[in-house]
Amino acid sequence: MIRWTLIASIAVNAVCRYFDGETTEAVLSALCVGALLINRRVGAAITAVVYLLTTVSAHEYLIMSIAAILALFPSPRQMVLLLKVQLTVMWVFTGIAKLHPAFRSGRVFERGPLLFFDHLPINLVIWGTIVIELIALPVLLWWKPKVAFWVALVFQTSVYVGMFRYRSAWSFEREFSFRLSLLSFEIAVMGAALVVTLLWPRVAAAAPGARRAHAR
Numbered sequence: 001m002i003r004w005t006l007i008a009s010i011a012v013n014a015v016c017r018y019f020d021g022e023t024t025e026a027v028l029s030a031l032c033v034g035a036l037l038i039n040r041r042v043g044a045a046i047t048a049v050v051y052l053l054t055t056v057s058a059h060e061y062l063i064m065s066i067a068a069i070l071a072l073f074p075s076p077r078q079m080v081l082l083l084k085v086q087l088t089v090m091w092v093f094t095g096i097a098k099l100h101p102a103f104r105s106g107r108v109f110e111r112g113p114l115l116f117f118d119h120l121p122i123n124l125v126i127w128g129t130i131v132i133e134l135i136a137l138p139v140l141l142w143w144k145p146k147v148a149f150w151v152a153l154v155f156q157t158s159v160y161v162g163m164f165r166y167r168s169a170w171s172f173e174r175e176f177s178f179r180l181s182l183l184s185f186e187i188a189v190m191g192a193a194l195v196v197t198l199l200w201p202r203v204a205a206a207a208p209g210a211r212r213a214h215a216r
Contacts, residue, residue, distance in 0.1 A: 007033050009191065010184075020177050028050050028054060029050075032051075062185065066191075069082045080195075084145075092134060095133035106122045129159075145200045
């Protein structure tokens with residue numbers, strides 16, 4: 001499952017890089033997709049190295065880290081633990097970044113309303129987003145992974161779709177590239193969260209405490 005998440009995220013990112021004029025990086029991303037299709041672990045290792053050398057944005061660091069986890073830590077227990085750590089770090093730092101005055105003041109919303117959030121008080125949107133990313137999702141991920149997945153799915157989808165009414169000063173090509181990079185990020189995040197959700201019951205059942213309880 002995590003391999004297909006990487007393939008989808010990298011394929012979208014390859015198109016994004018092409019529209020950004022980064023032809024070499026786009027070709028390298030396409031080669032990473034091919035390598036992942038041929039062999040999961042080898043392809044993941046190649047992807048991690050390629051993105052380590054060429055990455056320029058936060059969502060590409062996420063792709064790189066997921067690829068490294070897949071290449072180096074193949075057991076379900078290791079993968080779940082490290083994906084949890086990666087997602088926790090990502091959400092916490094994203095929440096911290098939104099404490100910046102530009103976000104807290106609402107200036108980032110001045111270019112137009114966001115779909116789904118038009119009729120909500122702006123302070124509710126601002127602080128709701130910060131609390132969800134900084135506290136709710138990290139806590140739920142460790143406590144109730146399945147709940148965390150559904151909360152993340154609703155939240156991330158709402159943010160992505162909501163931004164389609166946001167008007168930036170960018171050109172069409174830059175705007176399209178940005179939306180592709182955001183889509184690549186959403187695929188990587190939700191794919192990792194889904195893997196944690198699917199593997200968690202198996203990992204929990206295989207834990208030493210669970211085995212001892214079952215033996216008794």
